[in-house]
Amino acid sequence: MEVQLMGKDFLMEVQRCLGRARDRLLSHQDIEGWWKAELETNVSIEAEDLFLREFLGIADPEVTRQTANWIRHCQRADGTWATYYEGPPDLSVTVEAYWALRYAGDPADADHMAKAAAYIRDEGGVECSRVFTRLWMALFGLWRWEDLPALPPEVILLPKRLPLNIYDFACWARQTVVALTVVGAHRPVRPMGLDLDEINTGVVPPEREPAPAGTWARRFQRLDRALHLYERRPSRWLRERALRRAERWIISRQEADGCWGGIQPPWVYSLLALHLRGYPLNHPILARGLAGFDTWTIVEGDMRRLECCQSPVWDTCLALVALADAGVDPADPQLVAGARWLLDEEVRVVGDWAERRPNLPPGGWAFEFENDNYPDLDDTAEVALALRRIRVPDSGRVQDALDRAVTWTNGMQCSDGGWAAFDADNCSRLVAELPFCDFGEVTDPPSADVTAHVIEMLCELDADGFGSAVDHQVVARGVAWLSAAQEPDGSWFGRWGANHLYGTGAAVPALVSAGVPTDDDRVVAACRWLESVQNRDGGWGEDLRSYDDPAWRGRGMSTPSQTAWALLALVAGGRASGEAARRGVAWLVGNQRDDGSWDEPWYTGTGFPGDFYIRYHLYRLVFPVMALGRWLRAVGNGR
Known part of the structure; x- marks a missing residue:
């Protein structure tokens, strides 16, 4: 006009x-x-929702089917997924979407899956995806916990005057990190009955590539190696003290509607952390947290998606x-x-x-x-x-x-x-x-x-x-x-x-x-x-x-x-x-x-x-x- x-x-x-x-x-x-x-947002939200439900043992075939329909709907002609409309392909989002569709029953040799897998391999495979993607895979035995960067729960004991205390992180990262330290301390593995060998390449993950000498990145790589050694035999009393404090910290920050921080990542990881600390799914804290997702769910036609916030x-x-x-x-x-x-x-x-x-x-x-x-x-x-x-x-x-x-x-x-x-x-x-x-x-x-x-x-x-x-x-x-x-x-x-x-x-x-x-x-x-x-x-x-x-x-x-x-x-x-x-x-x-x-x-x-x-x-x-x-x-x- x-x-x-x-x-x-x-x-x-x-x-x-x-x-x-x-x-x-x-x-x-x-x-x-x-x-x-x-x-x-992007389909990693829906993929991780399916992974959470599988890990907690509350997967629903109809939820899985409708969510897979949405993930499939968002796939582009080249087989990839992006973080935004008409954006470039994103490796981690594509890995999580591909995995979610494999979990939902899509065969690896289907045309849309083969295209996604080819892109993933060309970009370095699962190994080059973000740490959080591989952390989800570790929960199901698709990645070794030992091959993830270490972040022990003892970090919550650091006083605020010292670097790397939890309040040095932004609020969204702080809530996520505290919960993930608990998950990482337990290192659970609950196989889901599939492998992703077709999108593994065996390359060295980016964080394992040596950083330039004299940089903070190189220093933190050395620290990471030391923390991995500590993780093999952590101090039992110090570890339990840290886990108890993290547990209390997480519980005190649950909101009235069951969420944490009003955003999806700390909400999901807090549920995982408390479940691994022994809270049953019918415990009021977990029950309220799981029920809260219903108000963030959108079902249109035969497709299901979630808001991240x-x-x-x-x-x-x-x-x-x-x-x-x-x-x-x-x-x-x-x-x-x-x-x-x-x-x-x-x-x-x-x-x-x-x-x-x-x-x-x-x-x-x-x-x-x-x-x-x-x-x-x-x-x-x-x-x-x-x-x-x-x-x-x-x-x-x-x-x-x-x-x-x-x-x-x-x-x-x-x-x-x-x-x-x-x-x-x-x-x-x-x-x-x-x-x-x-x-x-x-x-x-x-x-x-x-x-x-x-x-x-x-x-x-x-x-x-x-x-x-x-x-x-x-x-x-x-x-x-x-x-x-x-x-x-x-x-x-x-x-x-x-x-x-x-x-x-x-x-x-x-x-x-x-x-x-x-x-x-x-x-x-x-x-x-x-x-x-x-x-x-x-x-x-x-x-x-x-x-x-x-x-x-x-x-x-x-x-x-x-x-x-x-x-x-x-x-x-x-x-x-x-x-x-x-x-x-x-x-x-x-x-x-x-x-x-x-x-x-x-x-x-x-x-x-x-x-x-x-x-x-x-x-x-x-x-x-x-x-x-x-x-x-x-x-x-x-x-």
Whole structure:
């Protein structure tokens, strides 16, 4: 659909487009007030779910069949699987998917299986897959425990002042590692009645290849050899002490819905760890944990898949911000219901973040329905931005919650002035060098996108008089950090969204909220970069390969969410009336579906850069609503 870029007809068409999208977004709200759409990832989630069920003895033939249908559905023509839509083949995901289909009964000589096996062998075989893939194989006797990197449970006894203690790991890695040390200490083997000889090559696993002399990687290889020697005859009293502490640590972090950390990996490994410690499947802890997976399961037709995480708080606060930007009355009952639900979700208990900030009172929000141990700064910032836009009758309750959020956010600033997602000063460089840690990001340093969202929150609350505890020095340090993080081309790296379009879409509104003029060099450089990477069709897109290859920065098929992120920056930067912004708006208008939403098969969410990506099904709707609403307001004001 070709859209004219000028005149009243264009504005009316944008308004109609926004109205359709707004109504579509409102229709997604749950009766309890929240929004939640699917978080789609790669098929390793489904494969490992089948492995877990087999190991625990609760495999169900129908579950296996429907899950195999989904895994088969996601296989590409070349026989491989990827970590994201139209991404390059991924060896570990392909190994796990192939294994899951063999387990489900697909013969190795079937055409689709032979193609997958040929790719696996060409890439070095099972031996070159990630450590976690081979750890799953060790559980079933398909890999030797002795050939995995060592990570003894005694690590939990290390005091916080020593390197490599568990709090040097990011919260997601910490929960996973503690549980896996218990699993590794027991070294169970429960054969499933098949072998995978056809995808073994006998090459040396990557972590066994000698690292360059004098590097931390080489030192940790020596440490790994020493730990393997210790594993042959560990101190019995020290091992049991460590296992008991790890067991207590795991149990104390189970959430009300049965999960751990609100994400799949620590949830699965915690169940394995406690089961190996002697907890029967009908024990309340394990029973609650297993039952919780039912709420994360999606069955469509004859296929079954799982979410790796759920995002109701994130989806709800973004939806509220977008609807307010779209002109919905702040006192609208649906918006008030959403705000009240968010207020009920405030985390008022102390979590793991207090290990680095022991005297800081709690006050924030998590990403999921249940994750009180791990509220995060990103959700807290966006929830606060949503609450300030809604006219909740109990304004005193809103004020109190926002004051607590500001106090907690101030206290969670890292020593360098930036903000990370879950912890403060979680920047150890050593843990990433451990041979065990090849599964993605294992620390949680400050990022431009989180820092930007926090700055925007603090500045808007300060301007409104909501955040009575806003510290201007804290904001100034944050702005300095964000300014220093700007790339030479004018963009910002996006840690939790793809990628420089996401980082830049967050950073420019934050700087302008902090009082940076739109003609400032930082804002001008960012807007010029956005204009330089705009696609010929008027939209913006950035392929996830940009995390590994700078040549992909700002390049990719146009998507609704990424086009919206670019527009958010251009509007904030005073360029709403420019040709680039108008072409971007026209792209959104021209590509809207009849139901008011947009198509977006591409993954634009990031879990671990380079390793794990997410397709947020609400992004294709919520961000265009936000961007179109702000654009219309800006051009209506003559910008």
